[in-house]
Structure formats: C-alpha cells, structure tokens
Amino acid sequence: MKLRLIEILSPNALHQRFGIALALPTIMALTPDYVDAEYEEVFLGDSTIKINKDTDLVAMSVLTMNAPYIYSIAQKYREIGKKVVLGGMHVSLLPDEALNYCDAVVVGEAESVWNDVIEDFCEDRLKKIYKADAFIDMKEIPRARLDILKKKNYISVAAVHGSRGCPYKCSFCSVTEFYGNTYRFRPVDHIVNEVKNMIDNGIYENYLSFNDDNIACDKKFAKSLFSELKNLNIKWWGQANITISSDPELLKLMYESGCVYLCIGIESVNAKSLTSIDKSMNKIENYIDFVKKIRDAGMIFQGTFILGLDFDDESIFNSTYEFVEKADIDLPAFNIVTPMPGTKIYRDFENENRIIVRDWSKYNNLSVVYKPKLMSADALTKGCRDLYIASNERIRKGYNTFLERVNCK
Secondary structure, eight states, X not given: OEEXXXXXXOSOGGGGGSOOOOHHXXXXXXXXXXXXXXXXXXXXXXXXXXXXXXXXXXXXXXXXXXXXXHHHXXXXXXXXXXXXXXXXXXXXXXXXXXXXXXXXXXXXXXXXXXXXXXXXXXTTOOOSEEEOSSOOOGGGOOOOOGGGSOGGGOSOOOEEOSEEEOSXXXXXXXXXXXXXXXXXXXXXXXXXXXXXXXXXXXXXXXXXXXXXXXXXXXXXXXHHHHHHHGGGOOOEEEEEOGGGGGOHHHHHHHHHTTEEEEEEEEEOSOHHHHHHTTOTTXXXXXXXXXXXXXXXXXXXXXXXXXXXXXXXXXXXXXXXXXXXXXXXXXXXXXXXXXXXXXXXXXXXXXXXXXXXXXXXXXXXXXXXXXXXXXXXXXXXXXXXXXXXXXXXXXXXXXXXXXXXXXXXX
C-alpha cells in the first residue's frame, strides 16, 4: 500500500516563519511500517501540482481557507481512481460538505482512529466517517515526524504540542468547537524528552514553536514545564492570553525557559465589542499595564486584533492604531472578523442572514465575508489595510528583532 500525505503551505513567506502544522507529521508517526508513506509539500494555489499516479491513498488536513484548493486536489486524485481521506478543523466541523470531495473523513483528533483508516483501506472496507469515542489520553500522543518536513520552506521545523484546547468560549474561535471546551496537557517529562530528542537529532536549530492555543492556561502546568525547559538552553515562541501578565513568577519562568516571543489576543479596544465575542478575561483598563509587564519581562509582544465587530464603527481604526502606539506593541496583527464555520459567531451571522460570501478561500482574516453593522464592507477592508500600512515599520522592526534573537539573521 502506498500512502501520500500532502501538506498545503501558504505562499506568504512570513506565514511560514512562525509555525509548523503538526497534523500530518503526527499521522506519519502513527502510520504502520508496512505502509509505504510519502510526504509532499505544496504551496496554496499552485496550479503546477503533479498528480502522482503511483499512490493508493491520499490524506490531507484542511483549514477553511485551504478547503477549495484541497478539494480540487482531492477530485483530481479521485478522477484517476485513487482514494482520498480528509481531516482537520474544517472537515471536522463540516464533514458532510467534505464527503462531496473525498472517500472518508476523520472528525476530531486522528490519533485514536488512524490505524482503523489504514486497516479498513487495506481490507477494502473504508468507511465514510471516522471519529474517536473520546479525546486521546495526552500521555499517548506520539512524537511528530518532523524529519519529513522540507527545511527549505521553514525557518525552523521544531514544533511541539504541550496542551490542546482552551477553557474559554470566545464566539469567533474554532478551537472550542473542535476540542469541546476542554483544556488538556501532556506530562511535562514527555514534552521535555521530546524537545531533547529534537536537539539530539538536529531537528531543533534556531527556535521551537509551541503549537498550543494557550501554553499557560493552567499555570501550575506551565510553571512546571518552564522550570524544566530552563535546563535545555533553547528559544521558543507560543500563544497565551493576556492574563498571564498578572503573575510575575510565571513571566519570569517563561523568559528564563527561553521564551522569545508571545502571541496574545488583544482582540479589541472597544469594551462593547469584547463583550459581544465573550472575551470577558480581557480588561481594556489594564491593557497598557499588562503589555508593559510582558515586554518588561523580556518577551517580544505580538498583539492580534479583530476589526469589524458589531459595535465597531470607523473610529475603531484610529483608536486601535493609537493603542498600538501607546502600548508600544512590537508586532501588531490586524484581522477582519471571520466567521469560521461551526463557531457561534458564524451561527449568529447565518441566522441574521449576514453571510455574504460562501467562498471558503476568502475566509482568510483579510476579506470581508459578512455584512458589518456599523460600516460598509469597503470601509472595513480599507481600514484594515490602512492599519497595516501605518504600522509597516513597526511590524518590520518586530520581525527583525525576533529573527535576531533566534539567530536567524
């Protein structure tokens, strides 16, 4: 049996600087030795992709913005008689849609069902839907096969999951829908040993990415992890929420463990907008102080913003820019509200007949796919673009600072 795993990469070079998708390297680790498995990386939209006839089963992991392109690849393989299995966030939330373009879907975490997919394929009894009865025991997560990644496409191929999920219920976020509002973490010694393995085998070079949605959600776990990482002399980046700034011990340990850069969702400088997306843990009156504490602790601060929420009028652009400047945010990132399928905000917009674009490729955080309440779609697009233009020098400097700190420049 010949298996082909196809990873879709963004053609935007900056996107590849800060993260590694672990789904397919994990699938590779789970694939039995008797399977002849090959891994391929394709850039999104590449029309020159070659359909490999010398394969039996094709597997791909789907993000919403990649869905149309992946569906087109899947159809091409099916046209020549090959079987295709799809998984990932988008497929897990819209399995019936995905089944129009493939032979089988994996819904949710794949670790518990992947061997069933392989065995059923070999026995010519492939089912349409594979879904685990429960979330995987975090002790059982295998080491992803990072050695299969094409280093030329990344600054660093070192990445790990320390935890999965998030206990919060932000209305715009797919994570809660995928993981069921859970927060689970791996044993600290498993994570540390995996990082040591990366170092010993030359996978770790410049820095490590923690692919967690919130690396410090459980502070006891986080402090234990950071205390152990201190001994490894590595550099890493990850995501957290702004409340970590209220714990000086946590910030100190985080920095001492090698954290160079943190991505944190500011989301909005409009209090009503924060309430509308259930982001209750963010307190605008504390923003400046919280950002300062994280930066003073030694970390580069990336603040992400969502623009075009239901209480945002065109004044949101100036107020956001003024906050970025006042808080001296190293790396601001500006996103247009994107109602990802399966999320509460998508359901709300759908019920209000406000979804105006159904092309998933436009669900990229930079396109307006819904009808804003207090401004036009054109005004929202222009406002977001103008923010990026106004912050261009700040963003360039922030990226360069990161690259310098991880010895990539």
